[in-house]
Amino acid sequence: MIIRNITFRSWNDDASNVQESATNVWVDHNTLTSGYDGAVDIKRGSDFITVSWNRVYNHDKSMLLGHSDDNASQDTGHLRVTYHHNWFDASTQRRPRVRFGNPVHVYNNYYYRNSGYGVASTMSAGVLVEGNYFESVSDPFHLGEGSSGPGTLVARNNYFVSSGSGQTGGSVQSIPYSYTLDSASSVKSIVTGGAGAGRISV
Numbered sequence: 467m468i469i470r471n472i473t474f475r476s477w478n479d480d481a482s483n484v485q486e487s488a489t490n491v492w493v494d495h496n497t498l499t500s501g502y503d504g505a506v507d508i509k510r511g512s513d514f515i516t517v518s519w520n521r522v523y524n525h526d527k528s529m530l531l532g533h534s535d536d537n538a539s540q541d542t543g544h545l546r547v548t549y550h551h552n553w554f555d556a557s558t559q560r561r562p563r564v565r566f567g568n569p570v571h572v573y574n575n576y577y578y579r580n581s582g583y584g585v586a587s588t589m590s591a592g593v594l595v596e597g598n599y600f601e602s603v604s605d606p607f608h609l610g611e612g613s614s615g616p617g618t619l620v621a622r623n624n625y626f627v628s629s630g631s632g633q634t635g636g637s638v639q640s641i642p643y644s645y646t647l648d649s650a651s652s653v654k655s656i657v658t659g660g661a662g663a664g665r666i667s668v
Contacts, residue, residue, distance in 0.1 A: 467488070467490070467491045467492070468491075468492045468494065469482055469491070469492070469493045469494070469496065470492070470493075470494045470495050470496065470666070471494075471495050471496065471663050471664065471666060472496045472497075472663055473496070473497045473498075473499075473663045473664075474496065474497070474498045474499070474501065474505070475498070475499050475500050475501065476500050476501060477501040477502060477503075478501075478502045479502060479503055480501075480503050480504040480505075480507045481498050481501050481504065481505050481506065482496070482498075482504075482505065482506045482507070483504070483507050483509075484506075484507070484508040484509070484512050484515055485507075485508070485509045485510040485512055485533075486510050486511070486512070487510065487511040487512060487513070487540075487544075488512040488513075488515070489512065489513050489514050489515075490514050490515075491512070491514075491515045491516075492515075492516045492518070493506050493515070493516070493517045493518070493520065494516070494517075494518050494519055494520070494666075495518075495519045495520065495661070495662065495663060495665055495666045496520045496521075496662070496663050497520070497521045497523075497662040497663040497664075498520065498521070498522045498523075498525060498528075499522070499523050499524050499525055500524055500525060501525055503527055504527050504528070504529065504530050504560070505520075505522050505525055505527070505528050505529060505557075506520065506528070506529045507529065507530040507531075507533070508529075508530070508531050508532075508545065508547055509530070509531070509532055509533035509534075509537075509541075509545075510533065510537070510540060510541070511540040511541055511544045511545075512544065512545065513544040513545065513546050514546055514547075515546075515547045515548070516547070516548045516550075517529065517547065517548070517549045517550075517552065518548075518549070518550050518551050518552065519550075519551045519552065519657075519660060519661045519662070519665070519666070520552045520553070520661060520662065521552070521553040521555055521661045521662035521663075522552070522553070522554055522555065522557045522561075523553075523555035523556055523557060524555075524556055524557070525557045525558070526557070526558040526559065527558070527559060527560045528554060528557045528558075528559065528560045528561045528562070529549070529560050529561055529562040529563070530560050530562065530563050531545055531547055531562045531563065531564045531565065531567055531570065531591075532545050532564060532565025532566050532567060532589065532591070533565075534565070535565065535588075535589055535613070535614050535615075537565075537566075538566060538589070541565065541566040541567070542566050542590075544566075544567070545564075545565070545566050545567030545570070545591075546567055546568070546569060546570065546642075547562075547567060547570050547571075548570075548571045548573075549561075549562060549570075549571070549572045549573075549575060550571070550572075550573050550574050550575065551574050551575065551653075551656070551657050551660065551661060552575045552576070552657070552661060553575070553576045553578070553657045553658060553661040553662065554575065554576065554577045554578065554580055554584070555576075555578050555579075556578060556579045556580070556581075557580060558580065558581050558582040559580075559582035559583055559586075560586070561575070561577065561580065561583075561584050561585060562585060562586075563585075563586045563588070563611055564585070564586065564587050564588060564591040564593050564617060565588050565589040565591055565614065565617075566589050566590060566591055567591050567592070567593075568590070568591055568592030568593075568617075568618075568638060568639050569592050569593070569594055569638050569639040569640065569641055569642075570587075570591060570592065570593045570594070571593075571594050571596070571641050572585055572593060572594065572595045572596070572598065573594070573595075573596040573597045573598065573645070573647060574596075574597045574598065574647065574648045574650075574653050574656070574657070575598045575599075575653070575657065576598070576599045576601075576653050576654050576657040576658065576661075577598060577599065577600045577601065577603045577606065577629075578601045578602065578603075578654075579601070579602045579603070580602075580603045582605070583605040583606075583607070583608060583611075584598075584600065584603055584605065584606040584607050584632075585606070585607035585608075585619070586607070586608055586609075586610070586611035586614075587607070587608075587609055587610075587616065587617035587618060587619040588609070588610050588611050588614035588615060588616060588617050589614050589615060589617060590615075590617050590618075591617030591618070592617060592618045592619075592620075592636070592637070592638035592639055593607075593617065593618070593619045593620070593638060594619075594620050594621075594622075594638045594641065595607050595619060595620070595621040595622075595624065595632070596621070596622050596623055596624070596647065597622075597623045597624065597625075597647045597648060597649070597650045597653065598624045598625070598650060598653065599624075599625045599627075599650055599651070599653035599654045599657075600624060600625065600626050600627065600629040601627040601628065601629065601654065602627070602628045602629060603629040603630065604629065604630045605630055605632075606624070606626070606629055606630055606631070606632040607619055607621060607632040607633065607634070608632065608633040609633050609634075609635055616635070617636075618635060618636025618637060618638055619633070619634050619635060619636070619638070620634060620636075620637065620638045621634050623647070623650055624650055625650035625651050625653065
């Protein structure tokens with residue numbers, strides 16, 4: 467399933483909700499703004515999902531991965547998701563907030579003026595935060611969130627402008643695919659030039 471080239475605004479629940487053990491879903495080149503709850507939430511044993519080239523702006527809860535601390539039996543061994551080339555533009559939190567998934571790969575995203583946090587790894591998740599551009603983000607990534615205990619997080623090759631340094635700890639399972647990493651210092655221009663609905667020919 468591919469969810470592509472849609473503008474979501476002012477929704478009253480979740481704009482996009484991938485759940486019930488869904489697999490091989492691609493959420494690509496969408497624009498999401500000013501909604502009530504999650505922009506792109508992934509939960510309940512879903513697996514092998516890619517979230518790419520989306521723009522989230524003027525919104526609070528961007529992307530939740532794993533909905534509950536009590537859902538380990540369904541989620542452990544699943545929730546393997548890749549987030550790349552997304553533009554988190556003046557959004558607040560959950561970019562993403564991760565429970566249980568390992569590995570979760572967060573690479574080549576542009577984070578701009580995020581008032582809350584960037585990435586949170588919780589509940590034994592394993593998150594690789596790689597080659598991202600953080601601009602004016604005081605809390606780029608950390609372990610644990612709210613009442614959820616910590617996961618693990620490895621950060622490498624990120625680029626920081628007027629931002630904090632982030633919190634890391636532990637190890638993450640190997641990424642099970644090959645990929646080409648853009649230089650982190652180039653991510654701002656690459657992502658702002660291509661992310662969002664209407665930025666791709668279909």
